[in-house]
Amino acid sequence: MKAKIVLNLGSTSNAQVLVDAAHYTTNMTGNALFAAADIVAQVTATVTATTNLRAAMNAPISDAKTDNISAARETLDRNLTILAAKVEAVANSPTLVDSQRVGIVHSAGMEVKNQAIPKKRVFTVTNGIVEGSVHLTAEGGANAHEWQYTSDVVNFTARVAALTTTTSSTDINGLKSGSKYAFFHKPILSGMSSDWEGPLYVTVI
Structure with a gap:
């Protein structure tokens, strides 16, 4: 082989x-x-x-x-x-x-090659409309979505958990303008385990 x-x-x-x-x-x-x-x-x-x-x-x-x-x-x-x-x-x-x-x-x-490769779920993060906010969007189809973020973009310590959502998008407010953050997403799938996706980076405006 x-x-x-x-x-x-x-x-x-x-x-x-x-x-x-x-x-x-x-x-x-x-x-x-x-x-x-x-x-x-x-x-x-x-x-x-x-x-x-x-x-x-x-x-x-x-x-x-x-x-x-x-x-x-x-x-x-x-x-x-x-x-x-x-x-x-x-x-x-x-x-x-x-x-x-x-x-x-x-x-x-x-x-x-001969192993099945599961489809990778991808999320995005962009600056929100309101100053100090970001908008996160993930693929649909999950039962729920967990979101985390941190200002430690090197070691990813002190990750903050945002509210879990049943929709595939969310807004996070109250971030420091001009600071760079790392964001993470985890889909909750019925009967399946899933891993955290990320980090994705954004400098908040």
Whole structure:
């Protein structure tokens, strides 16, 4: 059996690819399976590309913003593709038995092609109409929606829980204008467990 990684980059939003890229690089950093110098260098390059896309998305509105985001996303996609190829090379080493290959891919936080990949739910956050407010919107279909936010955009500590809603959108008020916040969303699905989505970043106006 040959392990083949699927990234689904073509159908992944910019917001979700930031989450995915951070998940991969976090899993691979300090992981003995991926300690080779070329892999470490590629992890570093991917972290840089992730940071650059986030910066482009959070930059002030300008004539060049859309083009800058597209260029940064293309660079990140290329780095993720290279990173996945390196994980595949480790997983498909002839020194390993087939039963070890999928576990190595999972160790990098990635998935193999023959596994079902659930549809990723995506939410958005924009500045609200009222000063110091934001508007959050998620995909419909969930029984309820949980929302959290924090002004700690590095370690995401002291997360504040907003009111749970049965609708797929909400407004959060009373935020500090000029401050940057990280936002999180979790869909509540009947009979299923779900993970927190995010962070998404907005500088509140």
